[in-house]
Amino acid sequence: MPESKKRRKVVDREATKARTSSKKVEKVDQHSPRWYAPLMVTLAIIGLIIVVTAYVTNGGYPFPFFSNGNYNLFIGIGLMLIGFLMTMGWK
Structure with a gap:
């Protein structure tokens, strides 16, 4: 059962958000x-x-x-x- 193109885009977008949010956490900890x-x-x-x-x-x-x-x-x-x-x- 192949996934639709929209579903793949949503999954890719969520993965990108997860990667960028972890980078933001690292920058906040600098004092x-x-x-x-x-x-x-x-x-x-x-x-x-x-x-x-x-x-x-x-x-x-x-x-x-x-x-x-x-x-x-x-x-x-x-x-x-x-x-x-x-x-x-x-x-």
Whole structure:
């Protein structure tokens, strides 16, 4: 007793759904490590503290050896940028 073409299509479609649904389950289980979020927030906060300190002290602190120019601001903004970019990889 041969199967009809419609029945074969339905069986093939169900088999395809079963294969694709198992792939989706594997992707859902991926999470960031436990240390990722605290590091991300810490970098952003330290960067903010460095920028505020540099503005209040006219660029003299928190790193006095970088007092010529705006290097303290660059360091602070760089740390905040790294913290922000880490948010894109957080799951």
